Structure formats: structure tokens, C-alpha cells
Amino acid sequence: MFSTEFLDIPPLTEAAGTVRLPGSKSISNRVLLLAALASGTTTVHDLLDSDDTRVMLTALAQLGCRIEQGDGTLRITGLGGKLSTPQAKLFMGNAGTAMRPLTAALSLLGGDFELSGVPRMHERPIGDLVDALTQLGCHIDYLGNPGYPPLRIHPVTLQSLHLDAPIRVRGDVSSQFLTALLMALPLASYRDITIDVVGELISKPYIEITLNLLARFGIHVRREGWQRFTIPAGSQYQSPGEIHVEADASSASYFIALGAIASEGLRIEGVGAESIQGDIRFVEAAAQMGARIQSGPNWLQVSRGAWPLKAITLDCNHIPDAAMTLAVMALYADGPTTLTNIASWRVKETDRIDAMANELAKLGAKVEAGPDFIRVFPLPADGWRAASIKTYDDHRVAMCFSLAAFNPASIPVRVLDPHCVAKTFPDYFETLFSVVKPLSVPVICIDGPTASGKGTLAVEVAHELGYHYLDSGALYRVTGLAMRRAGLDADPAHETQIADLARTLPLRFDAGKAMLAGEDVTDAIRSEAAGMDASRVSALPAVRAALTELQISFRRLPGLVADGRDMGTVIFPDAPLKVFLTASAAQRAERRHKQLISKGISTTLDSLRSDLEARDLRDSSRSVAPLKPAEDARRLDNSTLSIEQSVDQVLNWWQQAQPFQAAPTKASP
Ligand SMILES: Nc1ncnc2c1ncn2[C@@H]1O[C@H](COP(=O)(O)OP(=O)(O)O)[C@@H](O)[C@H]1O
Ligand SMILES: Nc1ccn([C@H]2C[C@H](O)[C@@H](COP(=O)(O)OP(=O)(O)O)O2)c(=O)n1
Numbered sequence: 064m065f066s067t068e069f070l071d072i073p074p075l076t077e078a079a080g081t082v083r084l085p086g087s088k089s090i091s092n093r094v095l096l097l098a099a100l101a102s103g104t105t106t107v108h109d110l111l112d113s114d115d116t117r118v119m120l121t122a123l124a125q126l127g128c129r130i131e132q133g134d135g136t137l138r139i140t141g142l143g144g145k146l147s148t149p150q151a152k153l154f155m156g157n158a159g160t161a162m163r164p165l166t167a168a169l170s171l172l173g174g175d176f177e178l179s180g181v182p183r184m185h186e187r188p189i190g191d192l193v194d195a196l197t198q199l200g201c202h203i204d205y206l207g208n209p210g211y212p213p214l215r216i217h218p219v220t221l222q223s224l225h226l227d228a229p230i231r232v233r234g235d236v237s238s239q240f241l242t243a244l245l246m247a248l249p250l251a252s253y254r255d256i257t258i259d260v261v262g263e264l265i266s267k268p269y270i271e272i273t274l275n276l277l278a279r280f281g282i283h284v285r286r287e288g289w290q291r292f293t294i295p296a297g298s299q300y301q302s303p304g305e306i307h308v309e310a311d312a313s314s315a316s317y318f319i320a321l322g323a324i325a326s327e328g329l330r331i332e333g334v335g336a337e338s339i340q341g342d343i344r345f346v347e348a349a350a351q352m353g354a355r356i357q358s359g360p361n362w363l364q365v366s367r368g369a370w371p372l373k374a375i376t377l378d379c380n381h382i383p384d385a386a387m388t389l390a391v392m393a394l395y396a397d398g399p400t401t402l403t404n405i406a407s408w409r410v411k412e413t414d415r416i417d418a419m420a421n422e423l424a425k426l427g428a429k430v431e432a433g434p435d436f437i438r439v440f441p442l443p444a445d446g447w448r449a450a451s452i453k454t455y456d457d458h459r460v461a462m463c464f465s466l467a468a469f470n471p472a473s474i475p476v477r478v479l480d481p482h483c484v485a486k487t488f489p490d491y492f493e494t495l496f497s498v499v500k501p502l503s504v505p506v507i508c509i510d511g512p513t514a515s516g517k518g519t520l521a522v523e524v525a526h527e528l529g530y531h532y533l534d535s536g537a538l539y540r541v542t543g544l545a546m547r548r549a550g551l552d553a554d555p556a557h558e559t560q561i562a563d564l565a566r567t568l569p570l571r572f573d574a575g576k577a578m579l580a581g582e583d584v585t586d587a588i589r590s591e592a593a594g595m596d597a598s599r600v601s602a603l604p605a606v607r608a609a610l611t612e613l614q615i616s617f618r619r620l621p622g623l624v625a626d627g628r629d630m631g632t633v634i635f636p637d638a639p640l641k642v643f644l645t646a647s648a649a650q651r652a653e654r655r656h657k658q659l660i661s662k663g664i665s666t667t668l669d670s671l672r673s674d675l676e677a678r679d680l681r682d683s684s685r686s687v688a689p690l691k692p693a694e695d696a697r698r699l700d701n702s703t704l705s706i707e708q709s710v711d712q713v714l715n716w717w718q719q720a721q722p723f724q725a726a727p728t729k730a731s732p
Contacts, residue, residue, distance in 0.1 A: 064489040067529040069451065070481040070621060071721065072465055072492075073501045074473040078326040080498040082318050084310035084333045086111035087340055088487045089272055091308050092119045092160040095139065096246060097280040099123045100168060102143030103302035109333075110137050110308050114485045115158035122153045122165060141302060142172075144250055149174035149218070157181045157412060157456065157486070162212060163192055163239040167247035169216050170201035171224075177206070179213035183456060186211060187410055192240040195232040200224040221251045229257040229291070234264035237407065242273040245292060249282045252298040257291060264289045265407055266383055268341015275339045279303045309333065312340035314488050315363065316385035317462050319346060320392050321499070322365025323354030323372065324469050329498060331363040345385035351375050352392055352400075371441065374398035379405050384459060390419050391463045393439035394428055394470075406435035412486070413455035422460065425450035426467055426476075447472035449722035453479050458486040465495055473502055477723045481529070496620035503637070505530075505622040507717060508630035511644035512679045512690060513594065514651035514658075516701055516709060520644060521626035523710045528624070528717070533617040535627030535634070536597060537577055538610050540588035541570055543596030544579070553599035562605035568613075590664060591655075591674050598678045601628070602685040628682055631693035639720055642713055643692035646702040651675055 091111040096119065098105035110116060120137075124130050127147030129140040155162040155178055162180060166189065169176045179185070190210030193203050201224070202217035230248075232240050241260060248256045264270065267289055274284055281301035285293040310333025322329035334343065336358040346356050346363065353369025374396040379386035386402050393400035408415035420432040427448040429440040447470045454461040461484050468476045484491040507530070509521045518534055525532040542565040543553070549564060551557040569580040576585045587593065600606050614634050617623055625634065631641035646654070652672035659666050682690040692698060697716055701709045 064485055065481040065492055065529045067481065067527060068479070070478045070492060070529050071505075072468040072476045072478065072621060073503065073505055074470070074475055075325065075468040075499045075501050077500040078321045078329050078498050079500070081330040081332060082494050082498055084314050084318070084331065085113070085488055085490070086308035087311040087313075088113065088115055089160060089269060089340065090276065091116045092158070093164070093242070093246065093273060093276050094306055094308060095119045095123060096164050096168065097276060097300065098139040098302060098306075099126070099128045099141050100144065100246070100250065101141040101280050101300035101302040103304070104138055104140045105302040106133070106305045107137045107139065108135065108305065108307045109310070111311065111487065113487050113489055114156060115160060115487065118154070118156040118158040119161040122155070122161060125151045125153060141300070144172075144300065146172050146174050150176070152177040152179070155180040155184060155212070157184050159187060159237070159239055162187075163189065163237070163243040164246050166192060166203070166214060166216070167196060167243035168250065170196045170203060170219070171221065171247050171250045173218045173220065174216070175218055176216040177213065178216070179206070183412065184212055188236060189214070191233040191236055192243055195230055195240065195244060199226070199230055221253070224251055226251065226254055226256050229259040231259045231261050233262050234260035234289070235262035236265075237410065238264060238266035238269045241270055241292075245270075245273050245277060245284060245294070248294050249277070249298040249300060252294050252296055254296045256294045258293075260290050260292075265380055266341070268344070268381055271341065272339055279306060309338055309340060309361070311487060312338050312342035312345065313384040313459070314462075314491070316342065316345045316388040317466065317491070317495070319349045319354060319356065319363065319365050320388045320463075320466055321495070322356075323349050323352060323367055323392065324395055324466060325499070326366050328364060328366045331365065333361060335359050335361040335363055337361065342382050342385040345382050345388065348375065348377055348382065348386070348389055349392070351377070352389070352396065372396040374400045374441070376401040376403070378403050383407050387415060387419060387459050388463045388466070390423065390437055390439050391466045394423070394426065394442045394467065396441045399438050399440045401436060401438040403436045405437065409434075412457040413460070415457065415460070418453075418455045418457060418460050422450070422452050422464060425452065442470070444471040447474050449474045449477075449724075451477040451479055451723050454481070454483050456480070456483050458484045458488065462488065462491050465492070474722060477721075492621070499620070501620055504618045504620055506618055506635045506638040507622070507624045507713070508635055508638045508641040508693070508696075509624065509626040509644055509713070510628055510630050510632070510641070510690070510692070510696070512651065512682070513675045514655040515644045515646045516654065516706065517626040517644050519706055520709050520713060521624045523706065524713050524717075525624040527710070527714055528622060530622035530624050531617055531619055533614060533623060533625040535614055535625060535630060537572075537588060538565075538568075538570070538613065539597035539601040539606075540593050541568055541577060541579055541584065542606060542610070543593055543600045544584060544588055546600055547596060553596065553603065555603070558603045558605045561600055561603060562609040565600075565606050565609040586662070589662065591659070591666065591671065595674065595678060598681050602681060602687070604687040607687055628690040629688035631696050632691065633688045636693070640713075640717055641693045641696040642716070643696040643698050644709075645698065645700050648672060648676060650702045
């Protein structure tokens with residue numbers, strides 16, 4: 064997951080391959096609650112691991128459910144309708160799929176609870192659900208604004224509930240209110256319980272998911288149209304033992320769109336034609352826009368059909384979440400696309416109509432929006448603008464705007480706060496990057512003499528940008544170590560043998576550690592002797608050639624920061640930013656001295672200084688790829704700069720090279 068302040072997505076051109084999607088959020092959280100209410104133990108397969116499911120799991124554990132993590136499974140032992148902890152303060156984050164059903168279930172379970180969330184959750188209405196529950200005889204107080212969380216739930220007895228008359232609930236604000244009642248009321252079904260929906264029920268497919276899952280847990284609700292639902296007397300939750308969570312059909316929408324925009328064939332696994340999720344009908348909308356889609360029981364295969372995409376006008380009531388993806392696809396269409404009946408967007412993680420309209424406009428698009436619709440006009444190639452997309456703590460805004468990176472103007476897209484995807488799809492960007500082809504992957508090269516601070520700077524810059532990191536010196540150091548262990552010397556006579564060793568190094572970098580054939584050699588390669596050996600092997604042309612491909616393979620989306628001697632001159636000559644980092648020899652010797660002493664390696668300042676001068680001389684005077692600044696390198700002498708100042712300077716240079724207007728996240732020195 065990217066925890067950076069922003070993520071720059073380079074211009075993308077094509078998509079191909081296979082993606083496996085994480086479990087559905089809606090199914091995951093329903094299954095968790097149903098398993099918690101049931102008696103018996105439920106083993107859940109393919110559960111989504113995300114912010115919203117974690118919120119639910121934490122709450123259920125607080126209520127006394129036993130939860131055990133298995134290998135790719137989770138086992139929950141339910142409460143069987145009885146609370147073991149009758150009092151708790153539960154934090155719901157921004158998870159509507161936890162807040163609403165838990166409010167209903169806890170109101171009937173007979174305990175004393177406080178339910179709160181993040182500030183946005185306290186702006187998301189819950190009054191209609193609370194009204195329905197109050198009508199029933201439940202006792203709930205608002206702790207903040209009436210109609211909104213946080214809430215206080217007081218205990219009531221099931222016998223005191225008024226179950227004789229139908230319970231009326233509004234269906235036109237959020238279908239989650241009805242879902243919440245449907246999942247809670249079986250707890251009180253000592254007689255038939257009828258729920259009447261007031262107003263037109265929105266998001267009906269989500270109710271179908273609820274009914275489908277209730278049936279899996281032994282509750283067979285009778286339905287009269289979409290207006291009346293009856294829970295039969297004597298209904299009792301029973302664990303199905305095992306249950307599999309389908310992949311998220313809403314998450315599939317980004318990849319279906321990706322296939323429609325840029326693929327000759329993209330395979331999506333985990334969800335398909337037999338899905339119980341309403342958002343699977345996004346495939347029909349995408350097909351209407353021109354996508355070619357084939358499907359099987361749990362897979363989809365999508366490729367580009369019509370191009371440009373075909374503009375559509377669509378009532379999106381049946382696919383409220385996935386429909387956001389259509390709004391970005393509309394940028395690539397042949398006319399204005401109008402999405403109607405989407406008033407529910409206004410009460411989601413953010414006001415999604417406003418959010419989409421604002422951010423699409425930043426890209427240059429003409430957008431019209433009203434209380435319950437949005438109309439998006441396509442963008443001509445010369446109309447695209449570089450934009451920093453605000454994501455409003457809304458995972459779907461972040462995910463759907465990644466599709467703007469296919470713009471014909473080849474402009475990168477900056478997504479602010481990309482970690483908001485953690486709500487439903489923590490590895491969304493990694494998954495996207497695994498199947499797309501960029502026009503080019505940005506590289507920042509940091510070259511310079513030993514102990515100038517290249518590694519420290521490069522790691523930090525990579526961290527700030529969410530980029531990969533290549534410590535090219537480590538490759539030479541490991542080669543030097545392998546040479547020693549093979550009893551070879553760094554001379555031309557052994558050049559071919561050492562080059563063979565380098566080409567086949569069983570080397571892996573794992574969480575900052577260098578692992579050679581499974582052995583942690585991180586410390587072994589950091590001694591000055593190892594540095595000297597590295598310098599010697601690196602002067603052998605065949606060794607350098609043997610390591611070239613490996614170094615280039617580090618250039619992966621979303622970008623790379625590479626440190627060494629010849630990153631800017633030889634390995635990545637097209638890098639958009641090259642930094643040649645220096646510091647006085649005295650400073651460098653002192654820094655290295657401190658560094659080695661702190662690692663418990665004893666050494667003297669004098670020997671270090673003479674070693675580093677000898678190494679600099681060898682590195683800069685060798686015939687192949689000598690240490691020298693690339694012609695287009697920016698020089699940075701950090702003798703008098705702190706690490707933070709050096710990092711800020713490089714980030715500042717990087718920002719200057721970007722088309723985005725947003726200021727860099729850190730102030731320049
Ligand atoms: N700008 C700086 N100011 C002070 N110390 C620094 C600076 N940059 C790096 N250092 C310190 O110098 C030491 C050597 O840095 P390192 O990144 O290992 O250098 P290199 O990769 O160039 O050999 C480290 O202990 C690091 O913390
Ligand atoms: N791109 C590179 C990186 C390192 N080398 C060689 C030359 C260096 O003296 C050794 C060790 O490099 P490393 O970057 O680990 O050394 P320092 O941390 O700067 O002391 O490897 C190289 O020739 N080309």
C-alpha cells in the first residue's frame with residue numbers, strides 16, 4: 064500500500080495480464096456480522112483485509128466473539144444471539160457497512176453501547192434507521208447532532224418490542240438501513256416480523272446480497288416486490304460452517320474500465336457472471352460504452368472494443384458505487400455521458416457528485432452536475448491538464464482517477480492521499496501497476512563518491528515518493544563477497560569467473576536486508592574491506608556488464624530512485640533527474656566513521672580517510688563507467704546540509720520537473 068502524501072502515476076499506454084481481486088467489502092462485513100450473530104463457528108475464506116473489515120472485526124472481538132486467523136482464512140465463533148460483553152464503546156471509522164448493521168443488531172441484543180466514527184461518519188445520516196428502531200421499542204440516543212452518529216444504545220428486552228405492526232423504514236436514502244434491519248430482526252423473531260419500505264428502494268442489488276447471505280445463515284426472508292419483507296417466526300441464525308467471499312465487483316469496475324480503455328485482453332479473476340453482487344452489472348454499462356467482455360462463473364475477460372468509447376445516458380441506481388468509474392471513462396467517449404439517479408452519491412464517504420465534478424474539472428473536463436446526476440463531456444487530446452487529484456478520503460475517487468493516466472496527452476496524474484484505497488483495496492495501485500505498461504518509468508539517479516550520503520538520501524526520497532530503491536553499490540559489494548568466498552581475486556585473470564558469479568547471484572532484497580542464498584549479508588557487505596572489494600570488482604568491465612540487466616530490472620512503476628556511481632551516466636541515461644552528490648573528504652570520512660562505530664565496527668578516522676580517497680581515485684579513474692557527474696546532473700554538495708535539507712532539495716528539484724502546480728509537500732531549504 065502507498066502511504067505517501069501523493070502518488071504520481073506516469074502516463075500509461077496499455078494493459079495486459081491477469082488480476083486477482085480482493086474480497087468484496089459488502090459481502091465481507093455482512094458475513095462477519097452474520098457469523099458473529101450465529102451459533103457455531105464459521106470459517107471464512109477470501110475475506111477482504113481492509114480498513115472497513117478491520118473496524119468490524121475489532122468491534123466483534125470487543126463484543127466477545129472468538130476470532131482466529133488461519134492460513135488465508137478466518138474463524139469466527141458466534142455469540143449465538145447472546146452477548147458476553149454487555150457494554151462497550153465501539154469505533155466504526157468511516158465504515159457504513161459496520162455502523163448501520165451493528166447499530167440495529169446491538170439495539171436488539173440488550174446491552175449498553177456507544178458507537179462513534181471519524182468526523183465524516185458523524186455527517187453520514189442514520190436517522191431513518193434509528194427512527195425505525197425506535198418505532199420498534201429500541202432505545203437509542205444521539206450523542207451529537209440528531210440524525211447522525213455518534214449514538215448511545217440502551218438495553219431493552221425483546222419481549223418489550225412492538226413487533227405486531229409492520230416496521231417502516233425509508234429506502235430512498237441508503238439501502239443499508241434495510242439491510243441493517245434484515246440482519247438484526249431475526250434476533251427477535253419469536254413471531255413473524257414485517258418490514259415495509261417507504262419510498263423507492265435504492266441500491267436493490269445490495270438487498271439481494273443481504274437476502275442471499277441471510278439464507279446461507281439459515282434465515283429465509285419472504286419478499287413481496289421491493290416493498291415488504293417478512294422474517295418468519297422462529298428464524299434462527301445458524302453458521303453454514305464454511306463460506307467463501309466473492310471478489311469485489313465494484314473493485315472489478317476499475318479493471319473492466321482498464322480493459323475497455325487500453326487492453327487487447329485483461330483477465331479479472333474472483334468475480335464473474337454468477338456474482339451475487341449488483342455491481343457486476345457494471346459490465347453491461349461498460350459494454351454499452353464499447354468494452355468487449357467475456358465472462359465465466361468467476362472470471363471476466365475484457366478488451367477494447369469501440370474507440371473512442373461510446374457516450375451513454377444511464378440510470379445508475381443499480382450500480383451506485385461502480386458508476387463512479389463510468390464518470391472517468393466518459394473522458395474517453397465520443398460525446399457527453401450522463402449518469403442519473405445517483406443522489407446516494409451525496410451521502411457516501413464524501414459528497415461524490417461534488418468530488419467527481421471538481422476533480423474531473425481539474426483535468427480540464429466540462430462537467431454539469433445536479434442533485435442526482437452528473438454529465439461529463441469528453442476531453443480532446445489538447446484539453447487535458449496535469450492535475451493533483453484530491454481524494455476526499457474516498458477510496459473510489461482515488462481508484463477511478465487512476466484511469467486518467469491513459470490520457471492521449473501523456474500527462475501523469477497525481478493522486479493525493481493514495482492510502483485511502485485501504486478502505487476496500489489496499490493494494491489497488493500495486494495491482495494496477497502489475498498489468499499496465501507505462502510510456503516510461505521515472506528514475507531519479509543519485510551518484511557520487513563514497514560516504515557522500517547517497518544511500519541515505521535515495522532511501523528517503525524513494526520513501527517520500529513511494530518509489531522503488533536501487534542500491535547499486537550493494538550489488539557490487541555482494542559480488543565482492545561472493546568472489547572472496549569463491550577464493551578468487553579481483554584481477555583480469557578471474558574476470559569471466561567473477562562476472563559469472565555476478566550474473567547468477569542468488570540475491571534478494573527483503574525489507575531493506577540483502578539476502579544471499581537465504582543468508583542475511585547486510586552487515587557483512589558494509590565493512591570497509593567489503594567496500595574496497597566492491598570497488599575492485601566494479602572496475603572489471605565484464606562484471607559491470609553482468610550486472611546491467613539486473614539494475615535495469617529495478618525500473619518499475621511507479622518510479623525508481625537509484626544510487627551509485629554510473630546511474631546517470633550509463634544505466635539510466637534518460638533519467639529525468641540526476642543528482643551528483645558530494646561532500647568534502649573530511650566530512651565524508653567523519654560520517655563514515657560515526658556510521659561504522661555506531662554499528663560496532665572499530666576503525667580510525669585516518670585509515671577511513673585514506674581508504675575513501677583510494678576508493679574515489681579507483682572509481683573515478685577506471686576505464687568503464689567511471690565515477691563522474693552526468694552532463695545533465697545537478698550537483699549537490701551537502702557538506703553543510705542536514706539529511707533533511709538534502710532530501711528537501713532533491714524533492715524540490717523533482718517537483719520543479721513535474722507538470723503539477725501543487726507545491727512540494729516539504730518546504731525547500
Ligand atoms: N547530509 C548529511 N549530513 C550529515 N550526515 C549525513 C548526510 N547524509 C548522510 N549522512 C550520514 O553519512 C553516513 C554515510 O551515508 P550513506 O548514505 O551511507 O553514504 P553513501 O551511500 O554515499 O556511501 C550515514 O551515517 C548518514 O547518516
Ligand atoms: N553504480 C555503482 C555502484 C557502486 N560501484 C562500486 C564502486 C564503489 O566503491 C563500490 C561500493 O559502492 P557503494 O555505493 O556501496 O559504496 P559507498 O556506500 O558509497 O561507500 O561499488 C560502482 O562501480 N558502480
